[in-house]
Amino acid sequence: MKNFISLLQEKIEKAFDECGYEKEYGKVINSNRPDLCEFQCDGALSAAKKYKKAPFIIAEEIVEKCKDCKEFEKIEVIKPGFININVSKEFLTDYCNSIQKEEKFGCEMEKNKTVVVDYGGPNVAKPLHVGHLRPAIIGESVKRIHKFFENKVIGDVHLGDWGLQMGLVIEELKYRHPEWDYFNENFEGEYPKEALFTVTDLEEIYPCASSKTKVSEDATEEEKAKANEFKENARKNTAYLQEKKKGYYDLWKKIVEISVKDLKENYKKLNVDFDLWLGESDSQDYVKPMVEKMQKLGIIYESDGAMVVDVQEENDTTEINPCMVLKTGGVSCYQTTDLATIMQRQIDFDPDEIIYVVDKRQELHFIQVFRCARKAELIDRDAKLIFLGFGTMNGKDGKPFKTRNGGVMRLENLIDEVNKKVYEKMDDSKEMNENEKAEISKIVGLAALKYADLSNQISKDYIFDIDKFTSLEGKTGPYILYTLVRIKSILNKFYENNTLKENKILNPEEDIEKQLLLKISKYNQILEESYIENAPSKICTYLYELANIFNSFYQKIKILQEDSNRLNSNITLLNLMKKIFENGIDLLGFEAPERM
Ligand code: ARG
Numbered sequence: 001m002k003n004f005i006s007l008l009q010e011k012i013e014k015a016f017d018e019c020g021y022e023k024e025y026g027k028v029i030n031s032n033r034p035d036l037c038e039f040q041c042d043g044a045l046s047a048a049k050k051y052k053k054a055p056f057i058i059a060e061e062i063v064e065k066c067k068d069c070k071e072f073e074k075i076e077v078i079k080p081g082f083i084n085i086n087v088s089k090e091f092l093t094d095y096c097n098s099i100q101k102e103e104k105f106g107c108e109m110e111k112n113k114t115v116v117v118d119y120g121g122p123n124v125a126k127p128l129h130v131g132h133l134r135p136a137i138i139g140e141s142v143k144r145i146h147k148f149f150e151n152k153v154i155g156d157v158h159l160g161d162w163g164l165q166m167g168l169v170i171e172e173l174k175y176r177h178p179e180w181d182y183f184n185e186n187f188e189g190e191y192p193k194e195a196l197f198t199v200t201d202l203e204e205i206y207p208c209a210s211s212k213t214k215v216s217e218d219a220t221e222e223e224k225a226k227a228n229e230f231k232e233n234a235r236k237n238t239a240y241l242q243e244k245k246k247g248y249y250d251l252w253k254k255i256v257e258i259s260v261k262d263l264k265e266n267y268k269k270l271n272v273d274f275d276l277w278l279g280e281s282d283s284q285d286y287v288k289p290m291v292e293k294m295q296k297l298g299i300i301y302e303s304d305g306a307m308v309v310d311v312q313e314e315n316d317t318t319e320i321n322p323c324m325v326l327k328t329g330g331v332s333c334y335q336t337t338d339l340a341t342i343m344q345r346q347i348d349f350d351p352d353e354i355i356y357v358v359d360k361r362q363e364l365h366f367i368q369v370f371r372c373a374r375k376a377e378l379i380d381r382d383a384k385l386i387f388l389g390f391g392t393m394n395g396k397d398g399k400p401f402k403t404r405n406g407g408v409m410r411l412e413n414l415i416d417e418v419n420k421k422v423y424e425k426m427d428d429s430k431e432m433n434e435n436e437k438a439e440i441s442k443i444v445g446l447a448a449l450k451y452a453d454l455s456n457q458i459s460k461d462y463i464f465d466i467d468k469f470t471s472l473e474g475k476t477g478p479y480i481l482y483t484l485v486r487i488k489s490i491l492n493k494f495y496e497n498n499t500l501k502e503n504k505i506l507n508p509e510e511d512i513e514k515q516l517l518l519k520i521s522k523y524n525q526i527l528e529e530s531y532i533e534n535a536p537s538k539i540c541t542y543l544y545e546l547a548n549i550f551n552s553f554y555q556k557i558k559i560l561q562e563d564s565n566r567l568n569s570n571i572t573l574l575n576l577m578k579k580i581f582e583n584g585i586d587l588l589g590f591e592a593p594e595r596m
Helices: 004-018 043-051 055-066 089-101 130-148 164-176 199-212 221-242 248-269 280-296 334-349 360-375 411-425 434-454 477-497 511-521 523-532 536-556 564-588
Strands: 039-041 072-078 082-087 114-118 152-156 300-303 306-309 323-326 353-359 384-390
Touching: 004 039, 004 043, 004 055, 004 082, 004 089, 004 523, 043 055, 043 082, 055 072, 055 082, 082 089, 089 511, 089 564, 114 130, 114 334, 130 152, 130 353, 130 384, 130 411, 130 434, 130 523, 130 536, 130 564, 164 199, 164 221, 164 248, 199 221, 199 248, 221 248, 248 411, 280 300, 280 323, 280 334, 323 334, 323 360, 334 360, 353 360, 360 384, 411 434, 434 477, 434 536, 434 564, 477 536, 477 564, 511 523, 511 536, 511 564, 523 536, 523 564, 536 564
Parallel strands: 114 152, 114 353, 353 384
Antiparallel strands: 039 082, 072 082, 300 306, 306 323
């Protein structure tokens, strides 16, 4: 189904054409002055230059052609040559009635595109912290939006499980438990089925190991040597691991198992779920064939012991360093795993697109990796590699968000804090027991967090402001939910004693009704734009504006009224709005409570 504005545009374009002008001048946009009109076309102003005529004359000709069109209630020229348009009530109502019958609001489906969304990207053996919030929230929404358009979408968490941090954790475990069978070269038996450590242990072990590699400037030679030795051992462990050396590899598998179990629980709390739980390690088997391919193409060479590929391009204004494919000693690094993963995804899925939802500070890494992947022909020529770099969630001081005492905040704690805030703000007048209140504040808290994040442009930084995010007023998740809950409760009241005669919206009588229909008529366009531009923020803004209009409508119009045709129409409208809100928040990745 065509979107509403393009139907209007077709008419205006036709008029330009019939009057002897290029039809491209007939572009219709939303009005810049909603107080004067609903839509506008500024094409006469640019046509005037080309056809050397007064814009006003051209606009008059167009208006003359269109004045009897059933689509327009009013079409007029405003000096110097703007065309202001109001749509007819019948045309608008018909359009909303057809949207109402469409399962997907009349959006044009893409279908059959295969898209991999790489998001989340947590590192094993470390707890999720606030830095993991954005990739999870944004990736989940982008994935859902692509699924809505009937593509084959694969969300992959892409665990960080193959780098030096693993070697460090292993080194620390070895230091604490040299007696473990994992470290006994001659061990022939089975390694323990139950892990010998917990996630909580791991969470303490990683920072401890990491701190052992760091020494202060004024450290003694002995201390420096010790730190170096620890690091060197960790590096060796990492190499062993990548060779899948017995014992080391088995211990690593346990670390991943324990860690992933915990990650899954945490992502579940965020209503985020992945189709694939692969990690950097899963690409290891592709490293050798990949390097061979690069050798055959003659693009890889040795530089200071490492293997690299040049990725500088002619039009670059800055220097882009060669992409490191292997570190000294053939050890895999971050680039290695990302490159080999591209090869793996090409073989497994033959994707049309791979979207990376990653901190924007990693942009250079991805420029190098994407260029190298293309040069090495690891991916289909037509496939798109998209870097969706996100900004940072900052504290009120404008710096990356920290706990009160300056530490990195665990994601769990952040979520708890938001839920607590929502709980405190809940209306006590409704009779609810503690349990229900707690459940509802979890649902609303998540909406507050996700909506606040997604309503910003992905690449922008934003400030974590718990009071603002959890407010029932303004552009917030709770406000959207509150509106939806209100709609649902009106519908419940109606359906208690009535049934709907037919699904039919009547022509609007009041201005606010028309405003509401106009907003509804634009939903499919918003979805298409948020899909094409990977911009969930468009859905956020739309839902906010729809909620505002609905709430004015609710103030002015008696929804459950006597006139049975009007009542029927109002309920049809509310059903449609419920469907839009539910769809919108689902695409953003949260849901609504029954009441709040
Ligand atoms: N684990 C990485 C980090 O913590 C993020 C992974 C992003 N995805 C990717 N394909 N590199 O920085």
